[in-house]
Amino acid sequence: MIKVGIIGGAGYTGGELVRLLLNHPSVEIIFVQSRSQAGEKLHTVHPDLLGEIELTFSADLNFQIDVLFLCMGHGASSEFISQHSIPAHVKVIDLSQDFRLDNDKVYGLPELNKESIQSANYVANPGCFATAIQLALLPLAHNGALKEVHISGITGSTGAGFQPSQTTHFSWRDSNVSTYKAFNHQHMAEVTKSLMQYQPWFDQPLNFIPYRGNFTRGILVTAYQYCEWPLAEAIRVYKEYYQDHPFVSVSERPLDVKQVVNTNKCFVNLTMHNGYLMIQSVIDNLLKGASGQAVQNMNLMFGLEETTGLKLKGGAF
Amino acid sequence: MIKVGIIGGAGYTGGELVRLLLNHPSVEIIFVQSRSQAGEKLHTVHPDLLGEIELTFSADLNFQIDVLFLCMGHGASSEFISQHSIPAHVKVIDLSQDFRLDNDKVYGLPELNKESIQSANYVANPGCFATAIQLALLPLAHNGALKEVHISGITGSTGAGFQPSQTTHFSWRDSNVSTYKAFNHQHMAEVTKSLMQYQPWFDQPLNFIPYRGNFTRGILVTAYQYCEWPLAEAIRVYKEYYQDHPFVSVSERPLDVKQVVNTNKCFVNLTMHNGYLMIQSVIDNLLKGASGQAVQNMNLMFGLEETTGLKLKGGAF
Amino acid sequence: MIKVGIIGGAGYTGGELVRLLLNHPSVEIIFVQSRSQAGEKLHTVHPDLLGEIELTFSADLNFQIDVLFLCMGHGASSEFISQHSIPAHVKVIDLSQDFRLDNDKVYGLPELNKESIQSANYVANPGCFATAIQLALLPLAHNGALKEVHISGITGSTGAGFQPSQTTHFSWRDSNVSTYKAFNHQHMAEVTKSLMQYQPWFDQPLNFIPYRGNFTRGILVTAYQYCEWPLAEAIRVYKEYYQDHPFVSVSERPLDVKQVVNTNKCFVNLTMHNGYLMIQSVIDNLLKGASGQAVQNMNLMFGLEETTGLKLKGGAF
Amino acid sequence: MIKVGIIGGAGYTGGELVRLLLNHPSVEIIFVQSRSQAGEKLHTVHPDLLGEIELTFSADLNFQIDVLFLCMGHGASSEFISQHSIPAHVKVIDLSQDFRLDNDKVYGLPELNKESIQSANYVANPGCFATAIQLALLPLAHNGALKEVHISGITGSTGAGFQPSQTTHFSWRDSNVSTYKAFNHQHMAEVTKSLMQYQPWFDQPLNFIPYRGNFTRGILVTAYQYCEWPLAEAIRVYKEYYQDHPFVSVSERPLDVKQVVNTNKCFVNLTMHNGYLMIQSVIDNLLKGASGQAVQNMNLMFGLEETTGLKLKGGAF
Structure with a gap:
């Protein structure tokens, strides 16, 4: 199981990521951090999650994980990175725009960069x-x-x-x-x-x-x-x-x-x-345009089938 | 012409009232007051009014008017009334809920109280x-x-x-x-x-x-x-x-x-x-439920035909 | 694998059922019948299915299946039943209202009739x-x-x-x-x-x-x-x-x-x-109110975990 | 008063035209024709008109009018014109696209052709x-x-x-x-x-x-x-x-x-x-894009102030 931490889980992309990962067969959610909602249950903030998860938002993070998703606002990721020393064993998938133009990170569009994503440690997820x-x-x-x-x-x-x-x-x-x-x-x-x-x-x-x-x-x-x-x-x-x-x-x-x-x-x-x-x-701007693509990148980074956990029933109407 | 002043003209009911009064054949708008928007043109805040009126929101009010509409939030009308001495020649139509239960005011539902509205000085417009x-x-x-x-x-x-x-x-x-x-x-x-x-x-x-x-x-x-x-x-x-x-x-x-x-x-x-x-x-909650009813009350208070300025083309779709 | 046939697959509940069954781990879709769309690909009528299934609507049905879903309009199910002799080995889940009051069928609300659904041959799915x-x-x-x-x-x-x-x-x-x-x-x-x-x-x-x-x-x-x-x-x-x-x-x-x-x-x-x-x-009227509940009933009728194939990512927004 | 007839009054542009003309100070609606709704009250088909007009859709037209509005589908206007001999005293405003490219008609965009509209007998109203x-x-x-x-x-x-x-x-x-x-x-x-x-x-x-x-x-x-x-x-x-x-x-x-x-x-x-x-x-596609512009053209054709009957309270929300 891939151990996952999420920073900024109270927003739209954070919530969408939790929705996806709850049904992902190879993932264990270790923590979901939120400054504003620390101490609240996830299903208090994302009420559709009632009945699916009893986890509480944490104030802090830990690095006993395999991958960290950054779901904060633009600017907050670079601040986070500058303030934390992320261990080498923790891969990062960053949904902000902060590092999308940074040549030291991998731009996480699998239809462009699949191979480099597979070996990346830090993926900047596209807009x-x-x-x-x-x-x-x-x-x-x-x-x-x-x-x-x-x-x-x-x-x-x-x-x-x-x-x-x-x-x-x-x-x-x-x-x-x-x-x-x-x-x-x-x-x-x-x-x-x-x-x-x-x-x-x-x-x-x-x-x-x-x-x-x-x-x-x-x-x-x-x-x-x-x-x-x-x-x-x-x-x-x-x-x-x-x-x-x-x-x-x-x-x-x-x-x-x-x-x-x-x-x-x-x-x-x-x-x-x-x-x-x-x-x-x-x-869908929140899925292929954000959290779904983040999971797709995670799948590639961990050697899983690209579609794992992403065969979603469409809304259609 | 009935000289009109409006307090709190930047909100929804204030804007709707201006839309109605601009086309009312017997009304002249003297001022539209707004604390937050004083100095701005009305059509900056209510952009649909561009081309219809060049008036600017005023910070202050004056009592060289015949009727004053209070379009402020609930609680603000009673505060306003306690702070201002309204001359006897100025009738008041209050869209807030502050005085709707007050037996000294007339509850402005024409289908209930038409006669008392006709002679009222202070009408509390219904919710x-x-x-x-x-x-x-x-x-x-x-x-x-x-x-x-x-x-x-x-x-x-x-x-x-x-x-x-x-x-x-x-x-x-x-x-x-x-x-x-x-x-x-x-x-x-x-x-x-x-x-x-x-x-x-x-x-x-x-x-x-x-x-x-x-x-x-x-x-x-x-x-x-x-x-x-x-x-x-x-x-x-x-x-x-x-x-x-x-x-x-x-x-x-x-x-x-x-x-x-x-x-x-x-x-x-x-x-x-x-x-x-x-x-x-x-x-329509903003018309018969608010600003339209306020104009209907004004018509009654000033001896006009009840429907003056209120024969509106419906939206239909 | 449970072999499934669907009658009336071009409508809303039929399409929703296909969406669900495509991701169901224990189901094989044998045919999807539609009078009006016979010969067309499913993804021509339900364009969101592009990339997920290449099946074509059939004009006819066959009984080399384990369960038959009836997704026709009200009245059409009883007509269908009167015109076809359904073999004993084929269970039926009927989404119409035709037999919901029929004491010979099982009313398919699992929260009321779970045990009788588990042994039912014909389930009338609730409205x-x-x-x-x-x-x-x-x-x-x-x-x-x-x-x-x-x-x-x-x-x-x-x-x-x-x-x-x-x-x-x-x-x-x-x-x-x-x-x-x-x-x-x-x-x-x-x-x-x-x-x-x-x-x-x-x-x-x-x-x-x-x-x-x-x-x-x-x-x-x-x-x-x-x-x-x-x-x-x-x-x-x-x-x-x-x-x-x-x-x-x-x-x-x-x-x-x-x-x-x-x-x-x-x-x-x-x-x-x-x-x-x-x-x-x-x-959701199309899921717990129709096709989702139909799959829930199928799970119960075939001894599967009730939630199989039904852990769906919510739309949330 | 300008006497008005309307052909095709049951559709969207016909209804919108009636809504406008009811409040126009210089217009009398003589008849509103509709093949499909002949004999029905206007407010049966356009229920928002209840309380404003008791007129019934007519099957036929008469030419005791000053202006005829054609509110039929595209193609039907040319058919109508070929089948009727419109008296010289009746001006026509045609909301269809049938004659918009016809050099014998006036293309009714006042911001382009105001002068020719003022003297026109047949105006083709723009799309x-x-x-x-x-x-x-x-x-x-x-x-x-x-x-x-x-x-x-x-x-x-x-x-x-x-x-x-x-x-x-x-x-x-x-x-x-x-x-x-x-x-x-x-x-x-x-x-x-x-x-x-x-x-x-x-x-x-x-x-x-x-x-x-x-x-x-x-x-x-x-x-x-x-x-x-x-x-x-x-x-x-x-x-x-x-x-x-x-x-x-x-x-x-x-x-x-x-x-x-x-x-x-x-x-x-x-x-x-x-x-x-x-x-x-x-x-607004139904007003400046259709029926409102038709009334604007009528005003010009009959020497009225261009904005007569068209000072409408906007929907705003």
Whole structure:
């Protein structure tokens, strides 16, 4: 059994990680730390866990574990790392953005870096939009075919975390839609870095318009760029690229977000329009975009089948 | 023109009041006060007002007005009244619950107290659930036919105001439903007082289960009690009771909340089941349940046609 | 491996059953029949299944199976049974309402009839509202303490199936709420029958107001009745009743629907108000209220651990 | 009083038109025709109208009117025109797309064609997405500055009408998002025609990705293109262009759909990113995108103040 510790278990990604690990056949949860909720039962904060676990949030951590998940806010991971000396036997999976651009860590997108993840000690888990965009564009970059890309995407509210804000107030967000950080989303740096891992000379813009959706879970990304391949060739390239990646499927049908909600899957769809290749991708932002991908990385780091504990019943509706 | 001042104009009911008064043919808005937003344009806080009004929130009030609307949180009205000496020529319409049980004020439900509202100087505007429940039950009490009543009701999120809370966080409330303050809702005192105005010997429980709905506007109330009348007689009684009240209609069709959203209307529907008379009512919690009713009261207090400025296009969808 | 056939696999409960059985460790899906979709891949109709199963809907059935699930509309099961001679070695789990009142079948609520389910050949799977209401009231009836009950409940739209109707049109239902079949819901007959299994002299009304919610999954039921027990005693009775039932938990916290969505769980909460004992319950209408309970019944009928294949990651948000 | 007839009054745009005209001070509704609902009261089909109008849908039309609104499905208007000889004294406002490209009719976008609308006998009312996109781009074309544009937009479900379809089923659409007709939306022809009215040499693509939103009312459009102007100049150009158009405001704040829902307004916002000028616009698809614009056109055609009957209280929440 893999002994697991979680730092920052009271938030959305921490809770989602506990939900996954409780049903993981090779994992034992040793502790779940939370500053704000120490002493409370997990099912007090995550009430859906009632009946599944009686564990209490701890104030402290211990290193009698095999792997430590960092589920804190951005900035808190680097602070944590600077304040703790993590023993060599403890692997770290960090869900924050703090080290995603750090060449000393492994960027934890299995569809890009599976081998290096398998031997990594510290994995920086990708961002949610970053995951959806990369899975839409990696096969192009892999073939050196990436050009200027026009991207729009829409995300559920859980991507914004549990701290209340104006744009997560129900009376504001319900039946509403808006954009934010157009052309300037913080995930684009990690996207660009990954794409240049395959196509180092890439120097074109990735124009990205992120929309706030009035739903809680899921991301839909639409990207298009000029492409000289016929559609059939593009589809062949994408299928080939993803053939050994169990969570990504090239779909021949129109996509919608609920096809993958509550799963670790990513569906990708390709169409051609007036010379533009359009690629869409859908993921669950909390699973393939966060905690599910973290477990996928853990599986790879510990030599387990990649899908262990991640064959999830989708929400569908 | 009626000169109007508004205290607490940055909240939901204050904003809604401004939306109504801007289109009211007999009103001039003199000032809109807000402690938190003083100096800001109204359309900065209520961005839908862009293009309609260039007024700025004021820090202070003045009494060169005919009527003052108090749109502050509960408790703040009584504090305001204790701190200010309001001139005799200024009528007050108070949307808080602070004076709804005060016999020195007039309880501003026009379908109960139209005549006393017409001559009132200080009107305590009813609560939203209180309005919907009273409009469902007043004709029974008027006929001395009120018995123990079983009530369930569901409200939109704007009833909870703009301050964020766990239960107005989008990620929590979206696609969710729950109850709160079962058997113990703060509006039941004013409901009981009104019903006893007609049926003073009434001493039975009003059992009320309030639900939080995952929508922003609207209230649906379902009430039932034993009733010896045949259905046709009940319908006749209700139609007679509401015949001179332009905002209440007895509907022969099943009700849903969106039939009245964005209007000042109340629809009431009656059916009979195994000896129980079931009464349903629907209102918009911010209009007939708050700011719309406040304007209706203003119209009555100033001798205007009751519906002036309140013939609103419904949202319908 | 239990060999499974499904009749009517293109609908909501059929699709949900496939989702569950695909991850069930002791099941092999032999065929999924659908008249309307015969020849189509399952993932064409249920697109979320892409990547999980390549099976095609069949026009016909065969009886080289151990258990047959009937997922057809109400009325179609009895027609099916009258037209087919089901071999003795094939057990049937029928999700329709056709035989729920039939004394020759076993009513498949494990929290009421676990032993008879274990030896049953034909299980009539309970209705969704019926499940939520019974789980709220069974411990009272078990103790002979059931009295007249006042019940309100709210259900997601998937309970109405995939056939379009006015009340499942998005433009109508979104941000809307309404009631239907007040005092006259078709599930109350099976509820009454079950309660009288424990308390045969029960002859009081079960007054039930069903609401249509503007969400897709989940049911919340609120019931209250006079009760002479103190609250602590009621809680003790309920905990004792459910102690050997792994899917039902007595919660000390306020309930909301999303605590159980996408799980087979039922949470029950008890409070006391002015002599009324109030009981709330929440389930996922498609899981504990339909396909999940069907799998639970299958587990019992085949001697498996009751929770096999049903430890589902909840949706939570 | 302008005497009005409506053909096709049972649908969404027909109902919305009735809602508007009931409160219009210079209009008398003579008849509302509907094939499917002839003989029914308007408030049976549009239940929110209860208490406002007792009119019945007629099977037939008469020409004792001043203006006829055609609110039928696409294709039905041209069929209607070919089958009826409309007297010269009857002006027509056609909400379908049948004649929007017809040079013998006037394309009814007041912000483009105000003068020709004022003298028109037959106005082809623009499409909803077409309106939002044109209001975002017209000032650029007016200055000959239009280049290849990248556009994404998201629309409420009422744009798809009241006929049920898979993508308007609540269980599918709720909490879901998807695209449709990417690069191929039927409104782009009218958009292109209008833009070329100002900039005849324009021959670049207008790349448009339309999203289906999980809300009922509203459209948000995001467009960007290279632009050599500094942002301040772009804002100046837009403000100048719209200075005499009362329903369009250039907003300095981020836009969201609910800022204009239930109004006839359009808000436009401009920002600059890496050489791209980004323009966003928001409208209510049923008002500025359909029936509200139809009334605006009527006002112009009959010499009324353009905003008559269109100063609507916004929904805001």
